[in-house]
Structures are given as structure tokens and as C-alpha cells.
Amino acid sequence: MIYFSFRFLLCNAIICIFLGSLLGLKNLLQRQLSARMQYNLSIIFLAVLIVPFLPISSAPSSISWSHLLTASSSTNGDIQTTFLSGNGYNLDKINDFAVSVSTQIPTFIHTLLVFFWGIGIFIMFFLLYRSVRQVNALHSSALPLQNEELNALYIECLNEVNSKHTIPIYSTAFLKSPVLAGFLHPRIYLPIHLISDFNAGTISSTDIRYMLLHELQHYKHKDILIGYLINTVHVFYWFNPLIWYFLKRIQQERELACDSAVLQLLKETEYKSYGNTLINFAETIALSPFPLTMGISGNIKQLKGRILNIASFHQPTFKQKIRGYLICIFVSTIIIGCIPILSVYASDQTGYHFDTTEKNITQLNLSSNFGDYTGSFVLYNQSADKWNIYNMDHASTRVSPNSTYKIYDALLGLESGIITPEHSTFTWNGEPYPFNSWEADQDLTSAIHNSVNWYFQAIDSQAGFEAVRTFLQTINYGNQNTGTNLNLYWTDFSLKISPIEQVELLQDFYQNNFHFDSKNIQAVKKALLLSTTSSGSLYGKTGTGRVNGKDVNGWFIGYIETANNTYYFATNIQSSSGATGSQATEITESVLSNLGIWK
Secondary structure (H helix, E strand, O other), X not given: OOOHHHHHHXXXXXXXXXXXXXXXXXXXXXOOOOHHHHHHHHHHHHHHHHHHHOOOOOOOHHHOOHHHXXXXXXXXXXXXOOOOOOOXXXXXXXXXXXXXXXXXXXXXXXXXXXXXXXXXXXXXHHHHXXXXXXXXXXXXXXXXXXXXXXXXXXXXXHHHOOOOOOOOEEEEOOOOOOEEEOOOOOEEXXXXXXXXXXXXXXXXXXXHHHHHHXXXXXXXXXXXXXXXXXXXXXXXXXXXXXXXXXXXXXXXXXXXXXXXXXXXXXXXXXXXXXXXXXXXXXXXXXXXXXOOEEEOOOOHHHHHHHHHHXXXXXXXXXXXXXXXXXXXXXXXXXXXXXXXXXXXXXXXXOEOOOOOOOOEEEEEOOXXXXXXXXXXXXXXXXXXXXXXXXXXXXXXXXXXXXXXXXXXXXXXXXHOOOOOOOOOXXXXXXXXXXXXXXXXXXXXXXXXXXXXHXXXXXXXXXXXXXXXXHHHHHHOOOOOOOOOOOOOOOOOOXXXXXXXXXXXXXXXXXXXXXXXXXHHHHHHHHHHEEEEEOOEXXXXXXXXXXXXXXXXXXXXXXXXXXXXXXXXXXXXXXXXXXXXXXXXXXXXXHHHHXXXXXX
């Protein structure tokens, strides 16, 4: 939850960019779009505002936001070593040393931001609740309209708008102008002073008719529902001035659209009379009642805009209507289509689309094996062409590969000629490291067994950014993103890959679908060998992601080679702490044992 604050802020920044583009586009097409179409586009854009609250991948927030994280060396207490043990394993055969990364922004700031946002929400909810109470009080104090002449006029207005429902009309002493209120049971409320003035002859039936037609148009176009949506958005985006401006503009566009709808019912000779009604009662209707009502009211600036709109109004031609609809549909399609894209960028968690068509997939229930860890297990049986997957959603989510990427970094070094199967030794430069096994000369096998960061950093440094990026594209590795730090891009959350992709990539590696030099493939396979028994050979690599001294991401990937088959597997676990490569290994061992694949 603490990282939700920054995800929410990022969403707001992107939404503001989208919103600015929409407002610019609407201004550009202002003459091509009617007031109703302008209003409809704004309503559709409200859907974009739900993006920050859409469910994102199951990856914990502590391993997101790569741009807020930087790599740093471990100090005491930040060392994680994985030993594989059990039948057929050699102790210290492979080690997974996790180097911690730390957030640039202290955790309490995230918590503070969420706290203040929550305080604002509470205040806005209180104000919204007060408005609901006002609507309830309005209904309790109102009485059904008794004036027969006005009731007859109201029936005529219902017929004019071709309303299929008769909305009750009430009189009240607590309003200055007519309003439509009530979400489930909408009602029109007419101020008693207007009724008195009508009886006294100071207000004409034409003025009342225009007001009633206006309220009925609000009802016909479901503006009450939109009003509730707008007020809900106010609650959650109380801190964003651009969103407030946008919502205020929606309300203005709503009144313009409602005026236009009324004008379409009137004769051209009545347009001036309708405008005069707004002018004559400007002082009264400028006094807005409260948020959850729809009325003819608006502030003086808005009323001026509405008068200008009335003065320039012309009945749209059929051609203009069709053109407006087409533009509205086109822009709406773009807006709706951008929602999933915005969600991906905002969440900083890209998912992998696993095409399940024509695949033999069995979904496993391994919750007892994973315990309190969030995670997934993926197994591919090559001879049977069968997949076994636990937690498909998580298995399709890309996360940092950590040290499992070193399998392919080794291939990069071999294919680039930086190292060869026969000559793969790098000399230790004498610098101190947090692990004794790193303070020695390393060849390919020892570097993979000891997960020696400086060895693979040397490969990347000699290869360069472009070569690394090209290599990632060549083997189609995850999101293929190296970020800006070539030292630890595989663990600083720039590079990401899903467990399913890990298994698919292991197949390509094992079968050399990359068309690399077979000697290079064999050299890496040799370095990955963990155990050989009478039932086959186990090859694998662990990975541990450590953030602020806590292990949050654990991997164990590899394959089992038997006389007649090959099984590829990937296990990923995540937690706020304790998610290590060793834990992923233990889970993998238990699952493979239960499936009868490896004892």
C-alpha cells in the first residue's frame, strides 16, 4: 500500500497529459462537435480516472517502481547464500548471493502521502454525505405540487420531451430555482416563490415551461448519474487542480448540452425568449443549490457562455449530426483503447500474453506448498507437450529475474567472444567484496556457481549497452529493458521476465533455437549442472531479489534431463521478506517430488 502513493501520482501525471490532449482536441474540433458531443466525450474520459484503482499484477509493491530504486552494495546482514542439499547434491555446489538495492525515498514518505490523501478523502466524503442528507431533507420537507395549472403545464412538458416515465414534481420552500434530485427515485422540485410569482402573474407560464423542459432534459440524459460520478471523482482526486478544472468544465458542458436539447424542442422564434428567461432570472438561478442536484442554475460566467451558445444556436443538419457522431466515436475509441496502455505504464508491471490456444495445460493447486508466499510454478513436459501451471496470473507477470539472468549473460559473453569455453577466466582486481568466494579469480563455472556479480558486470561492460540490448532482443528476453544502469539491470527492476517466459526461454536455450555456437551452449549447460543421479540430471540457477535488506523475490529455474524426456521448470516466490532462491528451491523440490519427476 505504501507504494500505491507513487503509482497513484504517476497515474495522475499521465492522466493529466491525456486530459490536456483531449481538451486541446476538443477545442480544435469545437465547431465540428455539438454541445452534446463535447459533453459525451468528457463523460467517456471519466473512465480513464479509474485506472489507478484497477487491479494490477500480484507482484508486491516493494519490488516495483524501478525509477525509485538504485543498486547499492550490501553491508552486514545483507548477505543471502543459498545452498542446495539433499540426495545427489554437493554442498556449496551453487550459491546465490543477493546484493541489496535500496529505495531513494524513505518509506515513511510513502505512508505520509497515503495518510494525507486519506484525510482529504475523509473530508470530501463527509461533504458528500452532507449533500446526501440535504437531498433527503429536501424530499422530507417537500409536498406534491398542488397547482392544477402548473401540473397541466408539466404534463405538456413531459409530452414535449417524449418522456416514457412521469417524474413526480414537488414544491419546496428551500430552493431558489427548480432542480432535479434523487438517484434511485428522481423528482423535480419547484420553489414555492416561483409558484407564488406565477399565481401573481409576475412569472409567465413560458418561463416555467422553459425551466421544466430544462430539468426534464437532465432526467432524459441521465445527468443525475453523471453528477454522482463527478462527485465521486472529486472525493478521490481532491488534490488535483487540473481534474477539478476538468470536472467543472464537464458541469458547464452539461448545461450547454441541456440548453441545446431544449432549443431543439423549440421553434427558432423561441430561442431569444429562452435566453431571456436565463437573463431575467440570472440572479436567482446563479445561486447553485448543492452538489447532488441538477438545475438550470450556474454562476454568472457560465450563464454568459450559455447565452452566447443560445444566440449562435442553429439546428444541426443531418450531415453535421453524422460527422459529429463519427468524430465522437473515433475519439471515444482512442480514449477507451488507451485505458489498458495507461494501466500498464502506471502500474510499472507488464504482463506477458501467454497464448493458451491449442496448448495442453493443467492448472495445479500448490497453495499448501507455497504457504504464505505469493508465487507461481511452471513446468513443461517436452515429450508429452504438456504444461503444469500454478497461479496463471502470477506466472504471466514479469518481475526482476535477478541472478537467473546470468545464464544468458554468460551466453552473451561467449557469443561476443569476450570469453570462450576454453578461456573464460577473469582476474580478480583485488577490491573487497561482501562474499569471500568473490575475492578470487573466476571462470565461467565458478562465476555461475558463486553468482559473482563483478564477473558478469565485466562481460556487460566490455560488450556495451548496444550489444546487451541487441542480445536481449535476439533471444527475446522478457521486456528487454536494461534501464540506465548496466551494472545491475537484471536486479534493479529494469529487466523483467515472467515465469512462463523463463520456461519458454529455457526450451530455446536447451534446443539452441538461438542458433548460437553449440560449444557455447554446452559450456553454459555444464556450469548449470547441479546433480546427476540414476534417474537423470538436474540443471538450474537460483536468484534472490533483496530490497532495503529484505528478500522480496526468489527464483529457481532450470530443467531435468532424463533418458527419455526433458522437463523445464520455473518457480518464483514473492513476499515482504524471506523470499529467497533457497526457499524457491525447496518449494520446487517438493513439487517435483510430488509429481514423481525428481526424487
